Amino acid sequence: MRNIPIMNIIFFDDNEVRRHLLPLTYTRPTALLRVGITTIEEKWKSMLGTDHTCSYLTAAHLKVKFPARVDKTNLMIAGHVTPPPSLAAEALALDSGQALLHNGTLIAFNGTAQDFDNKRYTSCIESQCEVMKLVMPYDIFMINA
Numbered sequence: 001m002r003n004i005p006i007m008n009i010i011f012f013d014d015n016e017v018r019r020h021l022l023p024l025t026y027t028r029p030t031a032l033l034r035v036g037i038t039t040i041e042e043k044w045k046s047m048l049g050t051d052h053t054c055s056y057l058t059a060a061h062l063k064v065k066f067p068a069r070v071d072k073t074n075l076m077i078a079g080h081v082t083p084p085p086s087l088a089a090e091a092l093a094l095d096s097g098q099a100l101l102h103n104g105t106l107i108a109f110n111g112t113a114q115d116f117d118n119k120r121y122t123s124c125i126e127s128q129c130e131v132m133k134l135v136m137p138y139d140i141f142m143i144n145a
Helices: 015-020 040-048 085-092 113-117 139-143
Strands: 008-012 054-057 074-078 098-102 105-111 123-126
Touching (some): 008 040, 105 113
Parallel strands (some): 008 074, 098 123
Antiparallel strands (some): 074 105, 098 105
């Protein structure tokens, strides 16, 4: 799989999912939850390449310890989604301004933080992959092979 050239990775928390995963997400972003031996972030990094900076868009009380590092171009990834190789490939293939969705849920976005915040996507692509989402605490055990 190819590496992202000059891309900053930001894992974002879905507020509803984050609430469902309490108390596990009270002290960390969703992407830092362990599913098996690795965190969701580590799973993505192994698929995307490890030379990229990662940060988090998370709850207000966690922003001091886990600040978001925003660049001109960012790959925004849902922190509650575990990536099969085909999903990581779809995220890597996004052009600037494109969003990757799965059943209407945002999985990834390539672009500026302002476009992400305002939900300004040039186009939306529906993922054809089987996506495993961490939504409830018991999903940690269901997803873990």
